[in-house]
Amino acid sequence: MSNVLPKMGTVAYFSMDVAADSAIPTYSGGLGVLAGDMLRSAADLEIPMVAVSLLHRKGYFEQRLDARGNQLESPSKWSPENHLTHLAPKVSLLIEGREVRIGAWQYRFVGITGHTVPLIFLDTDLEENDPADRRFTDYLYGGDDRYRLCQEAILGLGGVVMLRALGYADIRAFHMNEGHSALATLALMEERARQQSNYRISDGEVEAVRRQCTFTTHTPVPAGHDRFNPELVGRVLGERRVGVLNQLRVMNDSLNMTELALKFSGFVNGVSMRHGEVSRSMFPNHNIDAITNGVHAGTWTAAPMAELFDRVMPDWRRDNCFLRYAIGIPLAEIRRAHGQAKKALLQQVRWLTGAQLDEKVFTLGFARRATGYKRGDLVFIDLERLKTIARIVGSLRLFYAGKAHPRDDAGKAIIRRIFEAAAALNGDVRVVYLENYDMALGQLICSGVDVWLNTPLRPQEASGTSGMKAALNGVPSFSVLDGWWIEGHIEGVTGWSIGEGVSSENDSMAEAASLYEKLESVILPLYYKEPDQFTKVMRSAIALNGSFFNTQRMISQYVRNAYQRAADNSAQFLD
Numbered sequence: 001m002s003n004v005l006p007k008m009g010t011v012a013y014f015s016m017d018v019a020a021d022s023a024i025p026t027y028s029g030g031l032g033v034l035a036g037d038m039l040r041s042a043a044d045l046e047i048p049m050v051a052v053s054l055l056h057r058k059g060y061f062e063q064r065l066d067a068r069g070n071q072l073e074s075p076s077k078w079s080p081e082n083h084l085t086h087l088a089p090k091v092s093l094l095i096e097g098r099e100v101r102i103g104a105w106q107y108r109f110v111g112i113t114g115h116t117v118p119l120i121f122l123d124t125d126l127e128e129n130d131p132a133d134r135r136f137t138d139y140l141y142g143g144d145d146r147y148r149l150c151q152e153a154i155l156g157l158g159g160v161v162m163l164r165a166l167g168y169a170d171i172r173a174f175h176m177n178e179g180h181s182a183l184a185t186l187a188l189m190e191e192r193a194r195q196q197s198n199y200r201i202s203d204g205e206v207e208a209v210r211r212q213c214t215f216t217t218h219t220p221v222p223a224g225h226d227r228f229n230p231e232l233v234g235r236v237l238g239e240r241r242v243g244v245l246n247q248l249r250v251m252n253d254s255l256n257m258t259e260l261a262l263k264f265s266g267f268v269n270g271v272s273m274r275h276g277e278v279s280r281s282m283f284p285n286h287n288i289d290a291i292t293n294g295v296h297a298g299t300w301t302a303a304p305m306a307e308l309f310d311r312v313m314p315d316w317r318r319d320n321c322f323l324r325y326a327i328g329i330p331l332a333e334i335r336r337a338h339g340q341a342k343k344a345l346l347q348q349v350r351w352l353t354g355a356q357l358d359e360k361v362f363t364l365g366f367a368r369r370a371t372g373y374k375r376g377d378l379v380f381i382d383l384e385r386l387k388t389i390a391r392i393v394g395s396l397r398l399f400y401a402g403k404a405h406p407r408d409d410a411g412k413a414i415i416r417r418i419f420e421a422a423a424a425l426n427g428d429v430r431v432v433y434l435e436n437y438d439m440a441l442g443q444l445i446c447s448g449v450d451v452w453l454n455t456p457l458r459p460q461e462a463s464g465t466s467g468m469k470a471a472l473n474g475v476p477s478f479s480v481l482d483g484w485w486i487e488g489h490i491e492g493v494t495g496w497s498i499g500e501g502v503s504s505e506n507d508s509m510a511e512a513a514s515l516y517e518k519l520e521s522v523i524l525p526l527y528y529k530e531p532d533q534f535t536k537v538m539r540s541a542i543a544l545n546g547s548f549f550n551t552q553r554m555i556s557q558y559v560r561n562a563y564q565r566a567a568d569n570s571a572q573f574l575d
Contacts, residue, residue, distance in 0.1 A: 008559070008567040009172030013039065013051040014159055014181035016151070017060075017140050018119060020107050022440040024083050025059030025076040026121070028140055028403070029369040030465055031218055033439065034271075034551075035177055036109075037296035037465075039119060041551035043111030044298075044317075047559065050168060052159040052181075054151060055080060055105060055121040056140040063403045063436045069419030071404055071412050075139075080105050084121060089165040093158045095150055096236055100133045101126050102158045104166070112298070112317055122154055122162060141405065149228050149236050152257065156183025160191070173566035175214040175558070176265070179226055179257035185213055185264035189244060201247065206264065214562040215265035217258060217288070220278045220462045221373075225258040262286045267562040271463040272484050278459050289561065292484055293463040294554035297323065297546065300469040302447035304340035308333055323472075323547035331535040338447075338474050338538065345448025348441075349399070352434060361430075362394060362527050365449030365475070367401035367442055368466055372410040376400065378455040380421035381512040387428040389520045394528040396519075397430035398453070399445055401437035442466070447473035451523060454479035455498060455515070457506045461485075467495075471545035474538035478523065480511060488545045495541060496523060 017032030018039070027033060035051070042049040059076025066072065080086075084105035092099050105121040124136045136150050143151075159181065163171065174184055192205040219225055233255045234242045245251045250260050262268055262283055269289045270276035276290025297320045301309065309316045312329055316322040339359070346357050366376055379386070379398070390396050400418055404411030415433070422431035434441060446452070452470035454461070454477060461483035468484065470477060476495035479485045489497055496518050499511035526534045 008048070008564050009170055010048045010050060010168060011042075011173045011175060011563050012159075012163055012168065012171045013042075013049055013175045013177065014155060014184055015051065015053055015177035016155060016180035017056070018051060018053045019439055020109070020119060021083065022438045023078065024107070025078055025438070026053060026056045026140065027439075028060040028405075030463075031178060033442075034293055034295075034465060037294070037299065037551045038555055039109045039117050040111070040296040040299060041294075041555045043109040043115050043117040044113070045552065045555065046111065046113060046115040047117070047555065049117045050163065050171075051117065051119040052155065052163065053119065053121055054140070054155055055123040055125075055137045057123070057125055058138045060140045060403070061406060065415065065419075065433060065435045067419075069416040069433065071415060073406050080121070080123075083107070087120070087166065089162065090126070091158060091161045091165050093154060093161065094238055095133070095136075095153060097238065098130060098133065100124055100130075100136070100154075101128050102154060102162060104162055120159075120162060120166070122158055124154065145228055145232060146236065148226065149232060152180050152226070153183055153237060156181045156185075157187045157190075160184050160187035172212065173214060173563040174212050175216070175562070176261050177216050178218050179215075179261050182215075182257040182261035185209060185260060186241065186244065188212065189248070189264075190241075193244070201244065206248070210264050210266045212566050213261075213265040214267045214269075214558070214566060215261040216269055216271065216291075217261075217279055218271055218275075218462050219258070220270075220275055220282070220460055222282065225256060227254040227256050229254055259283075262288075266566060269562070272487065274459055274483060274486050275462040278462075291554060291557045291561070292487060292549065293465050293468070294548075294550040294552070295465050295468045295472070297472055297550045297552065300443060300446060301472045302337075302341040302344070302443065304337040304344075305447065305473050308337045320550045320552045321547055323550075324543050326539060326546070327543040329539060329542075331532055331539065334474050334535050334539050334542075335531070341444075341447040341473060342450070343448075345399075345444045348444050349432060349434065353432060355430075355432065357397070357430070358395075362396045362451075362524060363449045364396065364398045364451050364453045364478070365445050365470070366398065366453045366455075367434075367437060367445045368454075368464075370402040370404035370411040370415050371408055372414065373457040373460040374414075375455045375457060375508065376402070376414050377417045377421065378508060378512055379453065379515060380417065380425075381508065382516065383421060383424050385516050387425065389516065389524065390429045393520050393524045396524065397432070399432050399434065399449055401434040401441055401445060403437055442469070446470045446475065449475055450527065451475065451495070452477045452479070454485065455511070456480055456482050458482045465549075468545065468549040471541040471549065474535075474542050476537045476541045478515075478518070484549060488549060490540070490544065492522075493537065493540045494544050495537065 019027035019036035
């Protein structure tokens, strides 16, 4: 597939968190996993790319759950020197009037042809720095507004300087994954301003930066966009930079990082068709396209299913479009491969919890960040109805996993409610909550459950990617119609909707009723009484959803619609 992509210059990709490996805890959830999957596909397709993130020496956090579901947090323990290559260059950044030195480490994503994409981790834990400054690259999404702004300055401003120090002089496109890295635009402005004697930025210079920049927004609610008050911005970035921001008219009552990225990016996109619509309504003065997210097929397809694909569609890793031909795989082969993946999950659950579970029991999976809008407890609105369904129609169980942000009390409360429901359902419906959710556990759950459950408040699911990983493994989705599922859903073919036709945008009672009705009358009877029909849905999920909702297709769209345009514009400007 790589030979059909246009030639272009180097792309620099900025993301606050990136999931490189389960042993490297520099990610918190979907955003970081998406970034890692994108870079894996860039390596597979031989795209000239370099990525920048922060080292996060203490990670996001390690999660432990007590018997009542109370979340206990501790720093992640890992040693960068065991997984990364230390790089020699160091650069300086002025933060709060102090010179903060920044070092770098490197991880390499290796593609199927051997092509590599480097990921540069920025690190301030250097002996020459003030003790407080050494902690700037400790925690992912930790600290207060000051800590976050300092981190975003290191990522955006420091990231551009570090790339230059590493020899990346001819970058034709800069891609900001969410607003955390928006200060990269300011760094590019400063590079051009240094060429001017009065340090003022002309409209032509602004346009030149816009031509280089791509911005992906992932957040469909206003509260999710970083804002910093002008006093804090002045204290952290300094008056000269505040002057530039004022000149550029991006400092009003606050510095909105999304607005900063929007204003100075020539291509902007949401991460699904619906999210593009929501983003255009939130920011009506900007042109916002949509490129729907995907997942890295080679990473998220479990070994038994991958072995089946290798035998039937040997070129599927090179070209994910071949997954379309899964529609011709015999049903028994799909069942056999999924059965092996389910067995692997149950073995891991036994190792983690001691529970010996029956492989034949229908299993729902729900693994994602624990936060209010995802409504992980929606299925437990009517426990008696759930018990009746399990008793009359067929046994069922639920596997959960997911961390709540340390400051997200609502998310922590949802975990506790799931534990309470599990206790109340004991003996009727088994509920297992697996702690310390990471890439490795996510892969086991996505591939080993029978149906993937998703219950977000609409329209707050910008995209979602867990259901895409499940689809690659023949696990259909059972989801509220939001995010990617609006595009991937064909009722009874790729999975099932929850609440379709419900009049209110967010009527939890009506949606729960819809969930129970389909579970009782459609999904469980299909699973237990018509296994061939159920397996046909599994197979269609692979062929229709797995073949499209992957990062190979996604990054190809970025190349054609954003990076190549930026490279052409950049070359034209330089000429």
